[in-house]
Amino acid sequence: xxxxxxxxKLPGIIVFILADIASFVLFFIVFMAERAKQLDxxxxxxxxxxxxxxxxxxxxxITSGCLVALAVxxxxxxxxxxxxxxxxxxxxxxxxxxxxxxxxxYQKIQAGLLVDTNLYFTxxxxxxxxxxxxxxxxxxxxxxxxxxxxxxxSGHFLWLHSGALYWHMVDLxxxxxxxxxxxxxxx
Amino acid sequence: xxRYYYTNAIIWALLVIATLFSFEAVSFAYLHQHALTxxxxxxxxxxxxxxxxxxxxxxxxxxxxxxxxxxxIVATLAIAGIDAAAAYF
Amino acid sequence: MDRTGKSNPYRYVRFxxxxxPILLVALIFFWGILGHNIPPYSAAxxxxxxxxxxxxxxxxxxxxxxxxxxxxxxxxxxxxGISKVMEAIEQDNNxxxxxxxxxxxxxxxxxxxxxxxxxxxxxRPDELPPQTIQLLYDAGWxxxxxxxxxxxxxxxxxxxxxxxxxxxxxxxPHWVSWYVxxxxxxxxxxxxxxxxxxxxxxxxxxxxxxxxxxxxxxxxLLSSIYVLRAIPKLENEHALAN
Numbered sequence: 120x121x122x123x124x125x126x127x128k129l130p131g132i133i134v135f136i137l138a139d140i141a142s143f144v145l146f147f148i149v150f151m152a153e154r155a156k157q158l159d160x161x162x163x164x165x166x167x168x169x170x171x172x173x174x175x176x177x178x179x180x181i182t183s184g185c186l187v188a189l190a191v192x193x194x195x196x197x198x199x200x201x202x203x204x205x206x207x208x209x210x211x212x213x214x215x216x217x218x219x220x221x222x223x224x225y226q227k228i229q230a231g232l233l234v235d236t237n238l239y240f241t242x243x244x245x246x247x248x249x250x251x252x253x254x255x256x257x258x259x260x261x262x263x264x265x266x267x268x269x270x271x272x273s274g275h276f277l278w279l280h281s282g283a284l285y286w287h288m289v290d291l292x293x294x295x296x297x298x299x300x301x302x303x304x305x306x
Numbered sequence: 307x308x309r310y311y312y313t314n315a316i317i318w319a320l321l322v323i324a325t326l327f328s329f330e331a332v333s334f335a336y337l338h339q340h341a342l343t344x345x346x347x348x349x350x351x352x353x354x355x356x357x358x359x360x361x362x363x364x365x366x367x368x369x370x371x372x373x374x375x376x377x378x379i380v381a382t383l384a385i386a387g388i389d390a391a392a393a394y395f
Numbered sequence: 396m397d398r399t400g401k402s403n404p405y406r407y408v409r410f411x412x413x414x415x416p417i418l419l420v421a422l423i424f425f426w427g428i429l430g431h432n433i434p435p436y437s438a439a440x441x442x443x444x445x446x447x448x449x450x451x452x453x454x455x456x457x458x459x460x461x462x463x464x465x466x467x468x469x470x471x472x473x474x475x476g477i478s479k480v481m482e483a484i485e486q487d488n489n490x491x492x493x494x495x496x497x498x499x500x501x502x503x504x505x506x507x508x509x510x511x512x513x514x515x516x517x518x519r520p521d522e523l524p525p526q527t528i529q530l531l532y533d534a535g536w537x538x539x540x541x542x543x544x545x546x547x548x549x550x551x552x553x554x555x556x557x558x559x560x561x562x563x564x565x566x567x568p569h570w571v572s573w574y575v576x577x578x579x580x581x582x583x584x585x586x587x588x589x590x591x592x593x594x595x596x597x598x599x600x601x602x603x604x605x606x607x608x609x610x611x612x613x614x615x616l617l618s619s620i621y622v623l624r625a626i627p628k629l630e631n632e633h634a635l636a637n
Contacts, residue, residue, distance in 0.1 A: 137373055152388060184360055188359070188360035192310045
């Protein structure tokens with residue numbers, strides 16, 4: 120069963136994704152402008168974030184995104200069992216992101232670095248927090264898709280395609296947040 | 307499917323290499339002051355690969371790739387530009 | 396008769412839909428200009444600044460806030476107009492249009508209640524200590540921005556319903572629905588004004604004022620335009636069905 124081909128119209132969620140990335144780009148510019156006013160504070164604070172954990176989380180999201188990117192063509196070729204396996208894999212790898220994020224937040228709170236410590240940490244918690252909300256929505260969507268496509272009900276491919284695009288957005292946002300927040304200390 | 311396994315494996319490898327390389331670039335002492343800019347350029351390249359190949363925007367009937375890539379470039383230029391301005395003034 | 400069982404289901408709906416643009420103009424003039432809310436006083440400023448404003452511009456502040464309260468009701472009227480269009484899209488039941496109407500009705504309170512705080516500040520500003528005026532001003536803003544969930548309910552119910560339109564040519568274009576959903580998702584940031592006194596996330600800051608308010612006003616304008624355009628299409632459908 121060929122549900123769709125790769126040159127077909129993209130789901131409407133693409134407008135939302137574009138608007139969402141655009142608002143994050145705007146937040147990044149605000150962050151940079153505020154950073155320029157107190158460069159020393161930002162650079163010093165940036166030395167307290169765990170770059171290794173951020174790096175691992177980047178690799179996790181890239182891998183998870185790659186698996187989701189394989190689920191879409193599988194379903195398009197009618198290989199639903201294969202598509203579900205890829206989604207399950209993406210969910211399993213993606214779940215590690217939350218574990219590492221939890222460790223990271225725990226370390227920050229233990230070290231007394233809180234949202235009101237200084238403006239850098241305010242941005243740190245807001246950016247990573249907003250991203251985490253996106254992540255939770257994405258994981259929920261993928262879980263829903265995993266069950267929805269099982270019976271190949273009407274619109275199952277639209278759900279899978281929309282969920283996959285959303286998941287790539289979570290990946291894209293992190294790819295920009297990571298250097299912005301974590302590569303401050305190197306100066 | 308074989309074509310997708312092949313393409314995605316290459317893109318995945320490129321993304322991992324770009325991530326590790328930007329991480330390494332930051333550790334080199336003489337690149338320190340440009341660390342953020344270098345990391346943003348790598349981020350922009352990674353975002354481009356994800357949009358083109360994982361999101362399949364290069365195959366989309368409408369040129370959706372243009373606004374996406376434009377956003378990545380705007381973000382990178384703005385961040386690098388403000389960083390340079392903050393360092394010199 | 397269509398499935399609503401009514402002979403003229405779109406009577407008054409056009410008026411309701413015009414409630415949005417009417418409220419928008421009234422808000423910009425009475426709340427924005429007369430109420431001195433473009434932009435509001437920063438939460439980082441001192442109490443005297445706000446007290447002086449209310450003492451020197453008492454009448455202006457009173458007129459601004461009385462009319463803001465008077466026009467606030469148009470939000471729920473507008474919400475009913477949207478609900479009627481949503482009902483023509485809903486297939487299974489009326490849950491989303493009902494949630495939207497409740498969200499719009501409760502958002503009316505979000506316009507009226509803070510205005511009453513600001514009106515209270517303008518009631519006897521010469522007798523009140525500056526800190527009390529500041530307290531009323533802050534309380535108004537905190538309710539105005541932090542009650543975002545009520546408006547978010549309206550907006551998300553609306554966006555999800557419009558996206559579910561099964562017509563070949565959707566009554567409301569999908570890009571409008573996705574814009575609406577995006578605005579709904581941006582609203583929770585407003586909650587941050589309760590934490591920040593200055594900077595981009597404060598009540599007069601770049602993100603929580605200069606971005607949030609224009610995108611919200613654009614949401615009101617866009618949805619009014621597309622709801623008004625939807626009404627003749629639905630009247631046609633209704634006429635054809637009979």
